[in-house]
Amino acid sequence: xxxxxxxxxxxxxxxxxxxxxxxxxxxxxxxxxxxxxxxxxxxxxxxxxxxxxxxxxxxxxxxxxxxxxxxxxxxxxxxxxxxxxxxxxxxxxxxxxxxxxxxxxxxxxxxxxxxxxxxxxxxxxx
Numbered sequence: 001x002x003x004x005x006x007x008x009x010x011x012x013x014x015x016x017x018x019x020x021x022x023x024x025x026x027x028x029x030x031x032x033x034x035x036x037x038x039x040x041x042x043x044x045x046x047x048x049x050x051x052x053x054x055x056x057x058x059x060x061x062x063x064x065x066x067x068x069x070x071x072x073x074x075x076x077x078x079x080x081x082x083x084x085x086x087x088x089x090x091x092x093x094x095x096x097x098x099x100x101x102x103x104x105x106x107x108x109x110x111x112x113x114x115x116x117x118x119x120x121x122x123x124x125x126x
Contacts, residue, residue, distance in 0.1 A: 001043055002054045008089055010036035012082055016078075021056040031079075032070075037065035039086045098122055 010017040013032040020032050033055065040051045041062065048059035055062070072079035105119055 002045075003037040004089070004093075005036045008085065009039060009082070012085060015113050031082075034065040034069045035079075035082050035086065038069035039090075041066050042086070042090050059072065098125075 001112055006008075006017045006020060007033045008021055009015075013028045014037065015028050015032040020029055020036070022029070037055055037057075040046055040054065041048075046054075048062045051062045052058045069079065069083075074085040084118055101122060
């Protein structure tokens with residue numbers, strides 16, 4: 001997930017993914033950092049501390065990045081566009097996971113009743 005976020009956000013802001021987490025205050029690098037942290041926060045499996053560990057900061061920096069990104073997405077055309085890109089990527093990623101899960105269940109030799117219930121639950125969520 002981190003590599004996906006880095007590639008997507010760094011590509012959008014024109015930043016080298018290898019230097020995005022350096023200690024610089026360049027505006028495009030900061031925009032990419034905020035975008036990456038915001039994108040990772042959409043993953044419900046990651047805590048603020050997890051995101052901080054992945055992005056070389058602590059949980060308070062992640063909170064700041066999320067707030068900054070949300071505020072700028074409301075006022076800046078560039079951040080609003082980045083937000084749309086992130087949301088589309090998030091939807092596509094969830095659909096890919098759903099397809100893979102359903103495919104694995106359907107293609108198994110025998111599909112127990114609890115697996116059928118799982119498919120129904122996944123379809124309801126999508």
